[in-house]
Amino acid sequence: MLIKKPEDIRPSEITPRQVYQDRRRFLREMGVATIAGAGLLPVVADAGQKLPGARKSAYRVDDKLTDYKYVTTYNNFYEFGTDKSDPAKHSQNFRSVPWTVAVDGEVKRPARYQIEDLLQKHPIEERVYRLRCVEAWSMVIPWVGFPLADLIKRVEPTSRAKYVEFTTLHDPAQMPGQRPGLLGAGLDWPYIEGLRLDEAMHPLTLLAVGLYGEVLPNQNGAPIRLVVPWKYGFKSIKSIVRIRLVEKQPVSTWMKSSPREYGFYSNVNPAVDHPRWSQAAERRIGEDSLFSPKRKTLPFNGYADQVASLYAGMDLKKFF
Amino acid sequence: MQPQHWIRFVAKPLLFVAALIPLALLAERVLHDNLGANPIETINRYTGDWTLRFLLLTLAITPLRKLTGWHVVIRLRRMLGLFAFFYASLHFLSWIWLDQYFDLNAILQDVAKRPFITLGFTCFVLLVPLAVTSTNAMVRRLGGRRWQLLHRLVYFIATGGVIHFLWLVKSDITQPLIYGLLLAALLGFRLWDSRRQQIPALPQTH
Numbered sequence: 001m002l003i004k005k006p007e008d009i010r011p012s013e014i015t016p017r018q019v020y021q022d023r024r025r026f027l028r029e030m031g032v033a034t035i036a037g038a039g040l041l042p043v044v045a046d047a048g049q050k051l052p053g054a055r056k057s058a059y060r061v062d063d064k065l066t067d068y069k070y071v072t073t074y075n076n077f078y079e080f081g082t083d084k085s086d087p088a089k090h091s092q093n094f095r096s097v098p099w100t101v102a103v104d105g106e107v108k109r110p111a112r113y114q115i116e117d118l119l120q121k122h123p124i125e126e127r128v129y130r131l132r133c134v135e136a137w138s139m140v141i142p143w144v145g146f147p148l149a150d151l152i153k154r155v156e157p158t159s160r161a162k163y164v165e166f167t168t169l170h171d172p173a174q175m176p177g178q179r180p181g182l183l184g185a186g187l188d189w190p191y192i193e194g195l196r197l198d199e200a201m202h203p204l205t206l207l208a209v210g211l212y213g214e215v216l217p218n219q220n221g222a223p224i225r226l227v228v229p230w231k232y233g234f235k236s237i238k239s240i241v242r243i244r245l246v247e248k249q250p251v252s253t254w255m256k257s258s259p260r261e262y263g264f265y266s267n268v269n270p271a272v273d274h275p276r277w278s279q280a281a282e283r284r285i286g287e288d289s290l291f292s293p294k295r296k297t298l299p300f301n302g303y304a305d306q307v308a309s310l311y312a313g314m315d316l317k318k319f320f
Numbered sequence: 321m322q323p324q325h326w327i328r329f330v331a332k333p334l335l336f337v338a339a340l341i342p343l344a345l346l347a348e349r350v351l352h353d354n355l356g357a358n359p360i361e362t363i364n365r366y367t368g369d370w371t372l373r374f375l376l377l378t379l380a381i382t383p384l385r386k387l388t389g390w391h392v393v394i395r396l397r398r399m400l401g402l403f404a405f406f407y408a409s410l411h412f413l414s415w416i417w418l419d420q421y422f423d424l425n426a427i428l429q430d431v432a433k434r435p436f437i438t439l440g441f442t443c444f445v446l447l448v449p450l451a452v453t454s455t456n457a458m459v460r461r462l463g464g465r466r467w468q469l470l471h472r473l474v475y476f477i478a479t480g481g482v483i484h485f486l487w488l489v490k491s492d493i494t495q496p497l498i499y500g501l502l503l504a505a506l507l508g509f510r511l512w513d514s515r516r517q518q519i520p521a522l523p524q525t526h
Contacts, residue, residue, distance in 0.1 A: 074357035
């Protein structure tokens with residue numbers, strides 16, 4: 001005979017109060033997105049949603065943080081338009097949930113991960129990095145994410161893996177900048193970026209899922225993007241759907257578009273100018289007044305101590 | 321009112337005020353700290369845009385006059401041209417002051433090394449003699465033919481201005497292309513018009 005025992009522990013005693021009181025939000029944050037993926041729940045990850053559990057990392061620069069408003073309204077994300085204000089305007093209905101990232105190529109254990117899987121497997125941390133755009137402006141951003149190296153180790157690269165190639169989502173229905181037309185960004189889609197394996201494995205190289213303690217806004221590359229703080233911003237590819245370990249050096253979108261102007265490495269380097277403008281100095285967004293001179297750009301964006309050794313013996317004018 | 325009076329007492333003052341509206345809007349944004357994330361870039365682009373717009377407006381006068389037969393509009397051309405020079409000066413000033421902070425070394429290097437700056441700088445320098453010789457006294461001193469020859473430089477300056485913009489953009493050429501097409505239409509009209517005038521009337525052969 002089946003006798004139903006009274007429950008001796010009430011759910012409220014297991015679940016922290018704060019969480020059960022905020023159940024709906026908790027569900028969204030902790031991975032109900034998988035269910036949404038099956039079409040059961042119309043869940044959208046809202047920018048502005050808190051990302052719980054990020055520990056403060058020691059990777060932080062002392063510079064004043066760039067205002068959230070500028071970080072989220074002054075963006076280069078040509079998939080949503082080429083004006084700096086376009087991404088914030090045209091990405092509002094972008095669906096970043098559900099989302100899978102394929103990690104494959106020269107690896108022993110290729111896999112497809114839901115963002116939620118990644119967040120479960122990798123503890124997230126907050127890091128304050130400088131971001132230097134190739135257009136000679138810069139920001140200071142508190143990212144939330146985990147080291148790319150952790151993910152790459154998980155899939156066990158083979159001995160043939162020498163480079164990592166990243167791909168952004170290609171979805172012209174959602175990304176107006178990718179629609180064919182006479183004019184527009186003039187780039188080949190999908191957006192491709194690449195790193196040498198040792199650059200990808202460097203502890204500074206981050207996969208970001210948030211900023212300012214919140215879920216990554218769409219215009220900043222939701223739901224997952226790369227952050228390589230010692231390289232020009234365009235290397236930090238957004239809305240990644242594929243990470244492929246490869247033998248040969250990938251050809252990035254900007255290299256393809258203008259090989260004379262954009263090299264594979266694209267390390268921040270005040271001594272190597274963009275053919276059309278100087279890289280010696282930069283404008284810090286939201287900081288400098290109208291009448292203050294630009295600030296000097298630092299080699300490797302100030303991260304030379306950590307990364308210069310990766311390029312020992314290389315002619316950085318040739319490998320720009 | 322006579323057309324001359326209408327131009328002098330109504331059209332010109334109105335145009336003068338209207339041409340200052342872009343500057344007033346910019347000043348308003350400066351005062352309210354509403355120039356966006358990159359204020360210097362905003363000012364620089366804004367003044368550059370208005371330079372090109374006034375150059376195109378100046379170049380639109382002759383086609384307008386010939387197509388409509390409304391000859392008095394020619395009397396607005398000088399003011400439009402001077403406003404093109406005015407916004408070009410602000411554009412130049414925003415570059416040497418706000419952008420370069422009077423770093424003469426950096427300025428000279430940029431002029432020498434960066435084709436889009438070399439071209440923009442050249443066009444600005446070439447605008448100076450046109451502005452200086454815009455007075456009635458200077459037209460008389462130079463003589464109409466020589467004056468006109470000199471002022472044809474504006475065709476080169478406007479073309480250079482559009483190319484200056486084209487060379488600056490990273491990959492999206494939409495905007496410079498729009499300016500380019502408008503300019504092509506305005507210059508194309510002149511070409512078509514001069515051809516049309518050169519064709520001699522067929523001799524009557526009977």
